[in-house]
Amino acid sequence: MDIRQDPFDLHRSPSSSQHRVSFAESVQPSLLAPRVRAVGPAPQQAINLRVRNEAPANSAAGVRVPVPSASTSQSSTTYMRVPAPVAPSRCKVVHVTGPSAERHVEPLAVHTVFPPRNARSAEFWYPDGNIIISTGGTYFKLLLSRLSRHCGYFERIANDRARTMVGGQRVVEVRDLELQDFYTFLRYLEIPMEHCVKEAPIEAALSLLRASRVLSCKAIGKLAEARLLGPWSSAAVPAVRDELAGRPYREALRMLELAQDISAPLARKQALYALLTDDQFWTDVASRRAQVAISDADLLLLYRARAAMQEKWRVHVLTPPKACANCGCISDEGARAVLWSGQMAKYTGTEVRDPVRSVEGVRTAVKGLATWCGACVDERTHASGEARDRWWRELDELLGIVVLEAHT
Numbered sequence: 167m168d169i170r171q172d173p174f175d176l177h178r179s180p181s182s183s184q185h186r187v188s189f190a191e192s193v194q195p196s197l198l199a200p201r202v203r204a205v206g207p208a209p210q211q212a213i214n215l216r217v218r219n220e221a222p223a224n225s226a227a228g229v230r231v232p233v234p235s236a237s238t239s240q241s242s243t244t245y246m247r248v249p250a251p252v253a254p255s256r257c258k259v260v261h262v263t264g265p266s267a268e269r270h271v272e273p274l275a276v277h278t279v280f281p282p283r284n285a286r287s288a289e290f291w292y293p294d295g296n297i298i299i300s301t302g303g304t305y306f307k308l309l310l311s312r313l314s315r316h317c318g319y320f321e322r323i324a325n326d327r328a329r330t331m332v333g334g335q336r337v338v339e340v341r342d343l344e345l346q347d348f349y350t351f352l353r354y355l356e357i358p359m360e361h362c363v364k365e366a367p368i369e370a371a372l373s374l375l376r377a378s379r380v381l382s383c384k385a386i387g388k389l390a391e392a393r394l395l396g397p398w399s400s401a402a403v404p405a406v407r408d409e410l411a412g413r414p415y416r417e418a419l420r421m422l423e424l425a426q427d428i429s430a431p432l433a434r435k436q437a438l439y440a441l442l443t444d445d446q447f448w449t450d451v452a453s454r455r456a457q458v459a460i461s462d463a464d465l466l467l468l469y470r471a472r473a474a475m476q477e478k479w480r481v482h483v484l485t486p487p488k489a490c491a492n493c494g495c496i497s498d499e500g501a502r503a504v505l506w507s508g509q510m511a512k513y514t515g516t517e518v519r520d521p522v523r524s525v526e527g528v529r530t531a532v533k534g535l536a537t538w539c540g541a542c543v544d545e546r547t548h549a550s551g552e553a554r555d556r557w558w559r560e561l562d563e564l565l566g567i568v569v570l571e572a573h574t
């Protein structure tokens with residue numbers, strides 16, 4: 167038999183009778199008496215304990231389950247750990263029947279209490295709770311239905327039949343989560359009347375963001391990000407007189423740093439573009455580089471993006487309207503190009519610092535041009551709108567931005 171099909175053998179070498187103890191032992195060694203007795207047949211679908219194939223089959227600590235990270239970057243995969251199946255050599259396993267991979271672990275010493283009272287959260291220990299969450303050495307007794315409604319992490323646990331019962335209680339250990347972050351998260355989730363994310367102190371908002379990402383809680387994560395980044399987290403194409411227009415570039419630099427710290431690619435893009443378009447920023451870079459807090463790598467990105475954007479701008483502005491069947495003005499292609507470039511040259515004579523917003527001015531100017539018929543004017547104004555949206559998308563590559571779907 168393939169040892170992976172038998173949960174009791176998950177930690178046993180095929181050639182050895184030695185068993186390694188995992189979660190239950192780490193939870194509370196005192197629970198586990200030396201005598202052991204495995205009762206009942208092995209569950210038919212115990213393979214479910216290996217929750218995802220991506221995870222290695224386990225170390226002594228538990229099964230690690232990849233959790234799609236809501237964070238930006240491309241690389242990081244967060245792992246959650248659900249309790250590993252408990253080896254029978256150190257505890258009494260009872261009542262393993264039916265299709266579920268549920269297993270029950272009972273402390274053999276009658277007087278022991280799980281979890282230890284001094285390790286329980288006084289603030290979040292619901293008498294009618296139905297799941298015990300362990301993180302940072304503290305245990306929380308909570309309502310799984312409420313957690314799973316808001317957090318993808320717990321939704322997966324609720325849907326998964328693999329579970330570990332310790333002393334009749336369902337237990338899940340959450341890794342990669344700071345105790346203080348979880349406390350903050352629970353206060354905002356469980357007591358919303360007293361805690362408003364939109365008004366949260368910055369430190370609390372950072373805690374909420376970290377916890378939300380580990381627990382896949384989109385609702386609180388988005389609110390926390392908005393609290394920290396304000397309009398800088400916007401995915402919208404910059405527009406004339408929008409919220410980000412005209413802000414001092416020092417604010418963009420602060421946002422650039424914060425966006426880096428909390429992995430917020432949309433805010434990073436907005437901050438970099440704000441710098442790209444700021445005259446004072448470039449003046450200061452040229453005259454007192456040391457006092458401008460931006461890395462050489464980011465500055466190089468901006469130089470390249472600046473040159474690329476100017477080329478895109480010139481190509482677009484000097485492109486004459488395409489002659490169409492409805493064109494009622496100039497039919498000769500060469501004459502059209504000469505006339506158009508002559509009329510538009512003044513928009514390409516100097517560097518246009520903010521092409522994305524400036525394109526609106528070109529659209530207005532095109533509408534006022536003499537000589538051209540309505541069809542030609544419409545074609546160019548439509549093309550200007552498309553160019554603006556395309557440039558904004560292309561800035562992702564120019565600025566090295568990777569935006570996951572979860573951030574859009």
Ligand SMILES: [Zn+2]
Binds near residue numbers: 538543
């Ligand atoms: Zn025409």
